[in-house]
Amino acid sequence: MSEVIIATKNQGKAKEFTRMFQPLGFEVKTLLDFPEIKDVEETGTTFEENAILKAETIARLLDRMVIADDSGLAIDALEGRPGIYSARYAGEEKSDEANMNKVLEELTDVPDNERKARFFCALAVASPGKETFIVSGTCEGLILREKRGSYGFGYDPIFFAIEKGKAMAELTPEEKAQISHRANALRKLESELPSLLAGAGKK
Numbered sequence: 001m002s003e004v005i006i007a008t009k010n011q012g013k014a015k016e017f018t019r020m021f022q023p024l025g026f027e028v029k030t031l032l033d034f035p036e037i038k039d040v041e042e043t044g045t046t047f048e049e050n051a052i053l054k055a056e057t058i059a060r061l062l063d064r065m066v067i068a069d070d071s072g073l074a075i076d077a078l079e080g081r082p083g084i085y086s087a088r089y090a091g092e093e094k095s096d097e098a099n100m101n102k103v104l105e106e107l108t109d110v111p112d113n114e115r116k117a118r119f120f121c122a123l124a125v126a127s128p129g130k131e132t133f134i135v136s137g138t139c140e141g142l143i144l145r146e147k148r149g150s151y152g153f154g155y156d157p158i159f160f161a162i163e164k165g166k167a168m169a170e171l172t173p174e175e176k177a178q179i180s181h182r183a184n185a186l187r188k189l190e191s192e193l194p195s196l197l198a199g200a201g202k203k
């Protein structure tokens with residue numbers, strides 16, 4: 001099986017990419033397999049900029065093709081926050097629980113019909129000496145008043161996925177992969193994968 005590297009240290013993303021790439025015939029490696037590699041500072045002002053930054057930095061370092069994911073939750077009533085700061089919304093320690101609690105608290109007085117939100121995912125594919133390729137995907141939802149379900153990661157327990165009529169964390173991995181922002185972005189990449197991945201295997 002060919003190998004594809006995803007420049008992430010997020011275990012939740014790693015699991016999802018492993019499942020999504022398997023049927024395409026690729027084994028996924030992530031930065032969890034390269035513990036010596038330091039975090040790339042996310043200094044961009046958009047998801048796309050951060051995805052490009054992560055993909056290009058790691059592709060240069062490993063001298064091979066790398067895919068990076070920058071994603072997050074944008075809540076209308078919070079003017080798009082937490083947005084690109086989703087991972088660290090409640091502090092540098094990156095706690096999913098604390099992040100969700102902060103959002104729930106900020107939305108306490110927001111009525112049900114004003115709780116619209118969407119997940120956004122930018123995927124960047126970078127190869128040394130080649131132009132970086134970028135796609136994105138979204139997933140529409142509403143912010144619940146309490147946590148529901150135990151699948152997934154991040155804000156999944158407080159995100160009601162409109163397309164499925166359930167909290168994201170109540171969806172099995174297969175169900176989440178039918179509608180998620182990450183899966184929607186990856187689908188746009190699929191047709192390009194053969195050419196992007198040509199020669200991208202292990203050196």
Ligand SMILES: O=c1[nH]c(=O)c2ncn([C@@H]3O[C@H](COP(=O)(O)OP(=O)(O)OP(=O)(O)O)[C@@H](O)[C@H]3O)c2[nH]1
Binds near residue numbers: 007086155168
């Ligand atoms: O409920 C969720 N379901 C998802 O499917 C999802 N995708 C992203 N997120 C949130 O957005 C941050 C990404 O920030 P991010 O792209 O910088 O990643 P990260 O810092 O966690 O890891 P890395 O990939 O940068 O190493 C994550 O931590 C989560 O809080 C999600 N939450």
Ligand SMILES: [Mg+2]
Binds near residue numbers: 042087
């Ligand atoms: Mg990050």
